[in-house]
Amino acid sequence: MRSKYTSLQITLHWLVFLLIVTAYCAMELKGFFPRSYRPAINATHVTCGLSVLVLMVLRLLVRLKYRAPAITPKPHPAIIGVSHLVHTIIYLMFIVLPIMGFLTVYYKGSDWSVLGIPMPHAPELDEDRQFTMKEIHELIANTGYFVIGIHAFAALFHHYVWKDNTLVRMLPGKRK
Structure with missing residues (x-):
């Protein structure tokens, strides 16, 4: 059995991490930029968010194909259960979050694009739905922290306190 995740899984994990950091930073730091920069910052946020959606679905498909490598030494079954719960929440969160963001922009009812690709939009502004989607999007994003x-x-607790291989399994680099 493998001692690490596959190279594809590791790459997808860290790429999603970088995209999430960029999307969060775009929103958190946009107030520090002149208003003229806001469209580019919003475009960065939306592009990263939709990229996260695509990559999280891909991660889920890859995860279904390749089992997780064993943790050694093996933790208590309760710890494994909590781990599965947190990972399920992460997958759901970072699939639903971009969908809610997409719907927020969709219900604005105006033309928009991602990387030059025109995106669908509602025929006209639907403020109630847009507000609801935005509220859900922000709630999930804040919970994401x-x-x-x-x-x-x-x-880090697994690595430094329990001294198992949980962290090492997802780090880039050669397998031992």
């Missing part, structure tokens, strides 16, 4: 923090903390 905590879930990502728990995920990172757990990986």
